[in-house]
Amino acid sequence: DAGVIQSPRHEVTEMGQEVTLRCKPISGHNSLFWYRQTMMRGLELLIYFNNNVPIDDSGMPEDRFSAKMPNASFSTLKIQPSEPRDSAVYFCASSLLSGSNTQYFGPGTRLTVL
Amino acid sequence: KQEVTQIPAALSVPEGENLVLNCSFTDSAIYNLQWFRQDPGKGLTSLLLIQSSQREQTSGRLNASLDKSSGRSTLYIAASQPGDSATYLCAVKNNAGNMLTFGGGTRLMVKP
Numbered sequence: 001d002a003g004v005i006q007s008p009r010h011e012v013t014e015m016g017q018e019v020t021l022r023c024k025p026i027s028g029h030n031s032l033f034w035y036r037q038t039m040m041r042g043l044e045l046l047i048y049f050n051n052n053v054p055i056d057d058s059g060m061p062e063d064r065f066s067a068k069m070p071n072a073s074f075s076t077l078k079i080q081p082s083e084p085r086d087s088a089v090y091f092c093a094s095s096l097l098s099g100s101n102t103q104y105f106g107p108g109t110r111l112t113v114l
Numbered sequence: 115k116q117e118v119t120q121i122p123a124a125l126s127v128p129e130g131e132n133l134v135l136n137c138s139f140t141d142s143a144i145y146n147l148q149w150f151r152q153d154p155g156k157g158l159t160s161l162l163l164i165q166s167s168q169r170e171q172t173s174g175r176l177n178a179s180l181d182k183s184s185g186r187s188t189l190y191i192a193a194s195q196p197g198d199s200a201t202y203l204c205a206v207k208n209n210a211g212n213m214l215t216f217g218g219g220t221r222l223m224v225k226p
Contacts (some may be wrong), residue, residue: 004157014165023200031212033213033214036131042216042217042218042219043203043215043216043219044160044216045213045215047210050212055212058214091157091158093158095212097212101145101146101207101212102148102160102163103148103158103160103214104160105150105158105159107157107158108156108157
């Protein structure tokens, strides 16, 4: 298996622009997580889905952030409009709902908002 | 709300030393605890997962212990190598949901 796939790996954009991050979970996994990592705040959970349904989005910082999971093999995290303080590394992870629930992380998307 | 703390934040040791990384959590009602490794510019790799009913897990030179009642876990690395240099994060899954709460990590440097 290719593991969790994220794209793009790097994104540089200007303040006010829309940013869309993409994630393909491991095939067969039915939970998907979006995290943000910064030096100041560490690793924070933004939102997670079980069976394509958003379960907890309490970590989403503001209405500028939205996430979708239209099917079991694809999810997006959108920021509109982007701001410099959104600069961070965004990780997607997936796991099985049952069993050990080990989460497998993607390589991350490094976002820089100028 | 669960809070996870890791001490020390950074650690530098000479190659060959045995070392212990610490993780503490405030809510003992956990489902499991995981230790992850993160290399610079990379994602997280799961090292060990301990279920709440277990006391320890071992993988090669790594041993993780869990004392749920006191809210503590340790990651023991035997005979450290320069290749062990990375950031180590512990994460707790509470009984209430599928979410992980992460500690701030310990940045380890093993010098040759």
